[in-house]
Each structure stands twice: as structure tokens, then as C-alpha cells.
Amino acid sequence: MIVMSKINLLAVILITTLLSSCGFHTPIKNTELNAVIVSDKSNTFAIELKKRFNQEAVQNLTIQIGVEIQKQQTTSYTTTNTTNSYTLSLSVPIRVFSAKQELLFSQDLKASKHLNKITSSQADRLQIEESYTQLRKTIIKKLLRRLSKLDEN
Numbered sequence: 001m002i003v004m005s006k007i008n009l010l011a012v013i014l015i016t017t018l019l020s021s022c023g024f025h026t027p028i029k030n031t032e033l034n035a036v037i038v039s040d041k042s043n044t045f046a047i048e049l050k051k052r053f054n055q056e057a058v059q060n061l062t063i064q065i066g067v068e069i070q071k072q073q074t075t076s077y078t079t080t081n082t083t084n085s086y087t088l089s090l091s092v093p094i095r096v097f098s099a100k101q102e103l104l105f106s107q108d109l110k111a112s113k114h115l116n117k118i119t120s121s122q123a124d125r126l127q128i129e130e131s132y133t134q135l136r137k138t139i140i141k142k143l144l145r146r147l148s149k150l151d152e153n
Contacts, residue, residue, distance in 0.1 A: 066093030
């Protein structure tokens with residue numbers, strides 16, 4: 001019985017040593033990230049971003065969202081001169097401040113997407129709207145990753 005518990009203890013120590021030596025560790029800081037979002041009331045990006053934060057929790061950051069810039073570039077035509085594909089891009093100017101109003105970063109976050117074989121004008125508009133929604137989500141993910149890295153420091 002004593003021999004078996006010593007073997008178990010040695011196994012636990014060995015596994016713990018191996019895991020800690022390869023960089024595995026529990027997160028040091030596990031606080032929830034919250035921010036005050038400052039923008040125009042009709043800013044679609046800011047509305048989507050607010051959904052990712054708990055507005056009733058203590059706010060440790062201030063995020064200023066500028067007007068999003070949507071660009072749509074036609075990349076090819078068919079023989080009937082109708083658009084066949086687009087390159088869509090979305091750019092959002094963002095400034096992040098700490099609770100002490102120190103500027104942590106200021107940058108235009110960007111994302112782009114290429115659409116092929118658009119057929120009717122109704123499908124065209126719906127597909128473009130959905131693509132801009134996806135681009136917004138991509139930029140929000142980039143921003144949240146950047147904010148979580150700031151929070152680690």
C-alpha cells in the first residue's frame with residue numbers, strides 16, 4: 001500500500017514537472033475584460049462590439065470607434081457588362097484608452113473579402129450586406145485578441 005502511494009506521488013510529480021517545463025501553466029490574470037464604447041449611436045460596428053462586453057461590470061478601458069469605411073471594388077465584368085465579382089474591404093478607426101485615460105493604441109483595423117459569381121441584383125445586395133457583417137465580426141475578433149493581450153500586461 002505504501003509502495004503504491006509512493007509510485008502515485010512520483011508519477012504526479014513527474015507529470016507536473018513535465019507540464020511546467022513545456023510552458024503549460026494556468027492563466028495568471030483571469031479578469032473579465034470590459035470597456036466603455038464611445039461612438040455615434042448609429043455606428044453598426046460599435047453596436048456589435050457592445051454585445052461582447054458586460055456593460056454593468058467595472059469598465060477598465062475606453063474604446064473610441066470612428067466611422068467605418070466600406071469599400072467595394074469591382075474586379076471583373078461579363079460580356080453583358082454586369083458585375084461578376086467584387087473585393088469588399090472594411091476599415092474601422094479605433095482608439096483604446098486605459099482607465100487613467102492613457103492612450104494604449106490607435107489604429108485602423110481592416111478586413112477584406114472577395115466575392116465571386118454574383119447573379120441577380122437582389123442576391124448581390126444581400127450577399128454584400130452579409131459579407132460586411134462577416135468582416136465586422138472578423139475585425140471585432142482582431143480587436144478582442146489585441147485587448148486581451150493588453151490585459152495580460
